[in-house]
Amino acid sequence: MATYSNTSPYFGTTQNNISLDLLQPRTITAEKDDVSYTIDRIYAYRPDLLAYDLYGTPRLWWVFVQRNPNVLEDPIYDFSPGKTIQLPKLSNLRNDLGF
Numbered sequence: 001m002a003t004y005s006n007t008s009p010y011f012g013t014t015q016n017n018i019s020l021d022l023l024q025p026r027t028i029t030a031e032k033d034d035v036s037y038t039i040d041r042i043y044a045y046r047p048d049l050l051a052y053d054l055y056g057t058p059r060l061w062w063v064f065v066q067r068n069p070n071v072l073e074d075p076i077y078d079f080s081p082g083k084t085i086q087l088p089k090l091s092n093l094r095n096d097l098g099f
Contacts, residue, residue: 006099009062028066029096034086041081055090063088 004010014021043050047065048058065075068085072078093099 005059006097007057007059009066011097026066027096028063028088029092030067030086031089031092034067034088034092036084037087038084039079039081043079044081045076045079047075047079054087055093060093063093 004013009026010020010023012024012026014024039050047061051060051063052058062075064079064085064087065072067088071083071085088096
């Protein structure tokens with residue numbers, strides 16, 4: 001049975017030899033001092049690139065959707081230029097995700 005890293009959106013989801021159980025969404029703490037960011041053209045449809053530039057790894061692409069569920073329903077196609085999202089701080093992610 002495979003285990004997922006603590007940076008994976010599937011980390012808390014149970015699994016067996018055949019399949020994953022229903023996704024158990026991970027909590028990303030919303031803080032008052034999170035930064036508002038308007039998605040630039042360079043990151044259009046590429047949350048992995050923004051995650052790399054902010055957090056040093058593209059594996060955290062999914063935290064933008066978890067932090068902004070009312071803005072980003074689709075993690076790729078809703079990540080379009082001109083949308084304003086809240087960016088979680090790396091220190092908060094370390095606490096929430098345990099890395």
